[in-house]
């Protein structure tokens with residue numbers, strides 16, 4: 001077809017009458033006689049744009065009137081297009097279209113011309129497409145048969161690439177929206193449907209000729225060439241906007257239609273790929289909004305441990321959406337990864353959803369329940385204080401604890417106390433005081449962190465001769481953090497070198513000013529060896545306790561804190577507890593975190609069986625199904641069933657968490673490994689009979705490490721080696737299970753064998769540590785050690801054609817070995833390091849030549865040998881490194 005465009009076509013395109021076109025053409029200096037007159041494409045574009053935008057490069061003055069019309073039509077997005085060069089009229093059309101689409105999506109984003117393809121005057125082709133499309137659109141609208149000339153020619157001329165640019169500009173999702181959106185009457189969409197019908201009637205001349213862009217609903221990023229009506233529809237939607245004078249309606253409609261499309265759009269982030277950047281930005285914003293409106297999920301309650309895909313599902317999103325949001329913020333996750341707290345927060349904000357993390361143990365939070373139900377202040381009575389003694393190593397904690405105990409408990413009653421126990425109760429002036437021996441200040445704080453702050457008063461022991469030591473400082477911080485009243489026991493006052501004032505001064509420097517110096521801390525001089533001052537100390541404790549007004553209800557169900565636990569031969573799990581509230585009786589059903597049971601027997605701190613333990617009393621209980629962790633809280637339950645259910649629920653949760661953690665850790669560490677370079681790890685699971693040795697082993701193992709290797713304790717627990725340990729071990733490559741005083745039972749053993757999991761059991765801690773050291777040593781790179789084997793001096797050189805230079809040498813030390821390593825030293829500088837490729841005595845190849853003999857030596861890939869060079873031969877010995 002010809003290149004000519006007729007007046008009425010331009011009129012349709014520009015949404016004006018033929019007469020107007022003629023008039024405007026005249027303004028531009030193009031003479032048109034009638035609606036049947038034809039002009040070139042360039043002129044047609046110029047005229048159309050002039051009508052629509054009021055601007056033209058051929059016009060010196062922009063007619064304000066036209067401009068107005070345009071502005072109205074396009075709802076202002078044009079303004080910015082003015083910044084671009086006028087000649088690009090068609091571009092403007094495109095922009096206008098895009099704008100409309102964009103704006104209908106997000107009204108709040110005003111004109112953004114930039115994202116559109118930057119158009120240069122040379123690139124007229126895309127403009128034409130715009131023209132073509134507009135034309136089609138109008139056709140339908142006005143039910144005027146469209147001359148297909150323009151379209152055909154334009155289409156034919158247009159390379160596919162140009163089509164893509166249009167698709168980019170339009171943005172797949174937007175188009176799709178229009179396609180599927182329910183359209184109110186008079187809206188753009190209404191027109192579209194009208195057009196559709198028309199199209200059916202009209203064998204779409206224009207379509208036949210040219211390729212039409214089709215935006216697939218599902219794959220927005222793709223666009224295709226097709227001649228189907230549907231595809232036309234897609235185009236038309238866009239084009240219709242152009243023709244409309246009441247754009248505000250369109251926007252309204254678009255907005256409405258958004259609601260329906262949001263989801264599908266949001267779930268196709270791939271569509272972004274084809275969009276210009278500016279649009280992308282807009283879209284992202286949109287997406288957030290839409291999700292909010294459309295899915296109408298404004299809040300979700302999720303479990304603490306939730307994977308990406310689970311979260312996506314809960315929020316009505318696709319996993320890829322979640323991933324892309326996090327990816328955009330530099331967080332790499334896969335759909336199976338667990339989301340962290342901060343990630344959940346970000347996602348919630350991004351999607352406009354209020355995310356509530358549900359306590360997974362909500363139904364099994366027996367401690368909280370107890371606090372709510374069992375605490376009845378009307379039954380409160382005064383209870384004895386619980387005291388913890390802390391201090392620097394060797395300052396006399398243990399001696400002091402033992403002294404207090406032995407001096408306050410009749411030896412007959414105690415049955416000759418020799419065994420160290422973790423807690424005991426004494427009587428001072430008929431008032432009870434319970435002392436707890438925590439394994440260290442870290443353990444003390446750990447217990448507090450777990451909510452098991454059993455301590456009422458802290459005693460800091462400072463040796464009168466040593467004064468404040470590094471650990472004393474740590475203890476001060478821990479004690480202060482606990483908020484408990486502090487008493488300083490200045491120990492070893494029996495020593496000649498004791499200096500109370502020095503201790504006081506040092507402590508005062510650390511904000512622990514003695515009462516007699518105007519502060520509020522009592523300093524009591526004691527001697528754990530002689531017993532001096534101990535009464536004074538106990539009196540002070542009782543005084544503090546009075547001030548604290550410690551109260552509890554002995555008639556309530558028992559609530560106790562486990563301070564020590566172990567698995568004892570013939571007795572099973574044993575837990576040493578201190579009762580915090582209520583009374584713990586034999587026969588009580590109790591739950592203790594993941595363990596439960598019916599109290600079979602109670603032995604008090606003197607090792608005697610008792611029927612009950614009341615407020616602040618301590619003793620050991622038997623009857624739990626497993627060994628509870630130190631610091632866990634034991635609470636009495638109405639029935640064993642209830643106790644079991646709670647414990648099982650908690651155990652399940654812990655197990656799930658542990659498993660999830662182990663995958664997480666390995667992932668995190670993958671990147672850690674990369675960052676660290678080459679570090680190797682030995683994952684281990686430690687199981688011991690008592691909590692004390694568990695801590696000791698764990699602590700020692702964690703310390704065994706250097707830059708290259710280290711131990712990673714995946715799990716550490718008191719009790720036998722179970723199948724769940726095997727599950728955990730198999731989740732971590734190369735994990736070994738270390739048992740101390742515990743052994744796997746038959747079934748666990750055989751399962752471990754079948755799964756290829758190593759279980760090593762020990763009864764001596766040092767053996768365990770040594771074994772782990774050996775294992776780590778095995779993981780370390782071997783060290784290459786050199787050993788000199790001999791030396792030779794080059795006395796002469798011979799060049800053998802095609803072979804190389806042979807050094808005629810005299811071995812001056814040790815021996816020279818064929819195939820061995822050698823260094824050539826010239827003037828004291830190493831000039832070559834490599835291998836001896838050939839070693840001869842006269843004409844014979846020999847394996848080695850000893851000191852004092854002459855030989856011919858050739859080197860691998862080296863011929864630059866000179867008389868006077870020294871040859872040093874050596875062997876390399878690979879040596880295992882021990883940690």
Ligand SMILES: Nc1nc2c(ncn2[C@@H]2O[C@H](COP(=O)(O)OP(=O)(O)OP(=O)(O)O)[C@@H](O)[C@H]2O)c(=O)[nH]1
Pocket residue numbers: 391392393394395396397398399400491492493494495526527528529530
């Ligand atoms: N002269 C004298 N020696 C004491 C006194 N108290 C403790 N000792 C000695 O100090 C040393 C350390 O005492 P421990 O009770 O083991 O000290 P600790 O603070 O418990 O030490 P760790 O348990 O290792 O943290 C022992 O040799 C005690 O005999 C005291 O009042 N006077």
